[in-house]
Amino acid sequence: MRPDREAPTRTDPVASAMSEVLGGPVGDHAGGHRWWNASRALVGATSVVLAAGMATKAACVPSGWSKPDQPYAELCWTELAGASADAGTPPRVAAWIERLAALHPGSGTVSTTAGLAVLLAALALLTTVLLVRVDRRRPWAAAGWALGPVLLVHWLSWELVAAAGVAVLLWGWTSGRAWLAGVGAGVGAAFALPVAVALLGVVAVGGRTRDRVDAILAAAAAYVVVTLPGRATGEDPDLGSIWLLLEQLGVGSSGAARAVAQLVVLAVAAVAAWWGIRGGPPTPRASARAGLVLLAAALVVAPSAPPETALLLLPLAALAVRRWRDLLVWQGLHLVSWVLTGWYVGQALVPTLQDDGRAYWLAVVLRVLGLVWLVVAVLKDASGDDDAVEVGGGEADADVDLLADARDARP
Template identity: 35%
Template sequence: MTSVRYREEDDRREVPVRPTDEDPVAASGSEIIGGPVGRRAATGGHRWWNPLRVMVLVVIGMFALGMAQKASCYSSAWFKAGDPQYIHACYSDIPHLYAQRGFASDLVPYFDRIPDTVSGSGTLHYLEYPVLTGLFMEVASWVTPHGSPQHSAQAYWIANSAMLMVCAVVLVVCLARTNKRRPWDGLFVALSPALALTATINWDLFAVALAAAGMMCWARSRPAAAGVLIGLATAAKLYPVLLLLALFVLCLRAGRLRSFGAALGAAIAAWLVVNVPVMLLAPHGWAEFYTFSRTRPTDYGSLWLIIAERAGNPLDGVNAYATAVMLLLCAGVAALALYAPRRPRIGQLAFLVVAALVLSNKVYSPQYVLWLLPLAVLARPRWRDLLIWQGAEVLYFLGIWMRLAYVTGTKHHGLTADAYHLAIAVHLLGVLYLCAMVVRDILLPQHDVLRQDGSDDPAGGVLDGAQDVFVLGPAPHEPKHAAHAA
């Protein structure tokens, strides 16, 4: 009888999960397209309309809607002084930096110094982005035709948007393939309003796609490949290095440090391959990103901005404060992972460490929501909680532009400082809410959606079903999946 029960549990684990079967919000939302589990929801390979193809089409459609939302800026507002681009909430760094970072003048990133008359700033002398993002920006400039300043900037934004759309497709595909039993989890990313609104503000989506590909490789027990992709993601944006911290703590608990070592070594090698040539040949240009990050003052979107403006103090020690809070939060996440009654899933811990950076950082640009988006889906694939968080992020998206409209315009439109502080608080509370739900799932695994069928960590790769060897708390309960595998 025991073997029959285990076979039944295994069969349930092999059947793909449809969100309308287990998620009340998804089931209610499906009424718009005909109700739960319609004919086109089949996941068999003999049908063209499988989950992956559906989600690719959905994310392309949502990305196109996001581009359409920028239409008023594309046509004129980016090129007008004052606040029109903020009033219409369609600002993007991309067309502005085309000229201001020397791409319009064919300057080579990191090697050619940007004249102050071009950059508009006396503090930035070279491109202030990591090397792989700089390469992304340069490639887009190669396919941008030269013309009038406005037409060239428009073409540059279109070229970058096309490349970022590919990144969005890669992101959804990788997320859908990270947990083979839950291919539809990628649908939330595909339908994400935050993705549509922020994808073409900056170049963060490139690093997010690389990091998602790394998570997919880890889920398939390919730690070296995962490390290469995480290393490349870190060469495009610094935050993905935190994924290695999450992997280290989990591998320490599960006794899989050899796999972590393979991922870490591959990540370091990939990062060095990208960075060392520029580091040696253009050391001042290479260092600009790190210098800028260190010297950047308290900026929009952060808790520190509220404190500074409320106190009337520029908060000169913000680097030390932010670093201290970040270290404390990461130590708390590590303690949670080692003391929890059951080892957390990789998606849960990865989400918490990146959320710690978002909460403690001295700046929060609206596109940073993309860092958390795939990790939130892996950590807590419940549409209600994800929508609450996304709602808070959309409110902040509107709040930052209305604040900038107030600051740069005639003050007849936009948000005062007090109202903007409220928008920041809404964003912080949204992130904290989702963190609280993830922590609850870790401490009370019976609430974890992914573990209710007896699974351990479907995206954990070598961690899935592994027994713990290093635990600081009481002896953990052995997961059913691990016991059966043994």
């Protein structure tokens, strides 16, 4: 094992336990494989996850997503087929992409959705490759993206374009390509505006002032170009929003009051992000941490936060979070929230909960708790040593045949 590379099976308890199925954590003399490096292995894993995610939409294919409640009740909705959980729409550029996808053999909603899926799958694979390259010392950290349950259930959405933009932002900034980082953030923000907040967090770590200015200007230019044909805007609280929950509870608020609250929350998040990166080295993980804290805060107070917005956080979380346990807790809470949201919108709980918004309230609370768990985990890690601690390293195992293992590393 190369001393400059971190092995997840030796630094993460969850990865270490799961590796027992394949023989246990990597050994001191492991030579690796010439072809199966992290990039190729994780691209293969991403392909399997994408295929499984496609299969989860199979229940909606026979009807072509034409039934009003079925996509939500059976958790197979996708905005690519015109079934969105909220009233939001992607920028008008997405309509041009749909026309390109319509060239896919066949006709109708299912054919167009399949064509879009091919394009988005390519973006998801590219995102994996970029995340592997963000931190040369931790290439396997990209497994948090490649194997993420959130990717499995949400990748058939326009938010995947925004998530790919976040990956370009991370790779461009950490590799010294400030303008490319800005372009990635600008395109991502055009499809999901909270990505703009993540840009500020990522570029706050490392780089020169000129690099930050270049990145911000490039982001603004890319955003204008993508949204010039038109972009949907909505000021009223929509699905997934904590503001809609407050309205249903009878606690109304004006647009100005919401704006002030959003600024306050983002200011607190900025202070927390600064505290998390202060005094530490400008590492890729530190950039991801700062971006994650700000983006999570933006999603908490966003006027609309459908389940698919979790995809925006996944590239940042994969690199920023030290332990798989925290990644899985966040995604577990999110998936329960996603199920409740689908059942609520699809009226699958009727007549048990006729005209009862408590299922939606619980979904929002679980979503916010997951985001808080993620932020706390990141800030807690930032307060400690950034070097990984090996799990059980240096201890002999009575069940290991030392003579059989006493061989040189493979060339």
